[in-house]
Amino acid sequence: MVFGMLDGVFFKLGPIPVDHIIFTEWVIIGLIGLIAFFATRDMQMVPRGLQNAFEAIIVFTYDFFTQLMDKEHVAKKWAPLLTTFFLFIILSNYSGLLPGAAGLAGFQPPTSNWNITLTLALITFCSVHVAGFAEHSVGYLGHFVSPSPLMLPLNLVEEIAHPLSLTVRLFGNIFGEEMVIAFLLFMVPFLIPGALMALSLLLGAIQAIVFTLLSASYIAAAAGESH
């Protein structure tokens, strides 16, 4: 298994080849979709069981982004996308922690591949500018020459640095964690990797929160500033 790169064809869907990481993404999407389907299949006014838990997650993320962003209508508009980021990233991070995942080719965490984190960062990048234009129209372009036209190159670098930092941060953390666990499993197969895997649970959640939080703050900054 070569981390950070795609590792060959897992199976072919007609003429389209599907590799391990894409298959893992499908499993994650299927899992989230099924949970969502069963949680909201029979909605009750007084929530119970799975509906209660799923509602709590959605409402918590919505409230979290509303508090983070100054404008409530912006938060309302972008909270679903950010919640999707959070759920996708956290389950991607945890997919490598399943027992025996190291031996199963289909369970490599998608977020340990920098192409996947780059995609997520590009979606954030697009969302930030869409949010900026949606709020300020053409006036948003003024943001690139603020506070002075001389700052244009620096502002452009900053715009590129945002998705780049998001990509590298998530990829680096998850890839590093996977590498350390794989190395420890090779050296000491018992107990020690277990402790690190427990730590990975925390790390996976933190990285998902950090990515989502930064995306939310970039969107809030683009939508909130007066340009």
Added chain:
Amino acid sequence: MFRNKRFYICVLLLSSVFIFGFATLCMASGGALEQPGGHTPVIPNWYAIGWTAVNFFILFALLYKFAFNPINAILEQRTTTIESSLKHAEEVKVEVDQLRKEAQNNLTESRKEAQDIVARATKAAEEAKNEMIAKAKEESENIKAKAEAEIKAATEQAKLELKDTAASLAIFAAERVLGRAINEEDHKRLVKDFVDEAGDLLC
């Protein structure tokens, strides 16, 4: 879900990312994935980017369909229900306040009425008592007066009877003392004298 035009623009822009990736996938599917030696070049792999973007938007659509929309709907429904319940509770509270005020007023009026009734009854009882007392006094006065009159009459009667008895005794005694019968004239004179003296002594 799709009412928001701005959101639509966002989705379109973002879609461009995976469309571009997908196009690359179709072109590169034969070569990029199956490099000699199993190694892919360390450049952005548009195959992975395209698939991930597609997958991400599928997940987004699934969540919109099965999570955000139904949960938003139920939250709005819950908000409406809670608001209407609160409004209803407020109305009920106002109604209860009004009823309580009415009950309070009724109670005050009832108390006042009861006090009036008690006052009237007390007054009537007082009047009846006074009347009875007056009547009793009057009756006792009458009885007393009647008794006095009767006593007076009886006294007079007794006096007369005593006078007669005394006269008879006096005559009898005088006849015994004198040893002779006295005539009518003496008789009258003696009786008169005796009675006068006896009467003075008795009275």
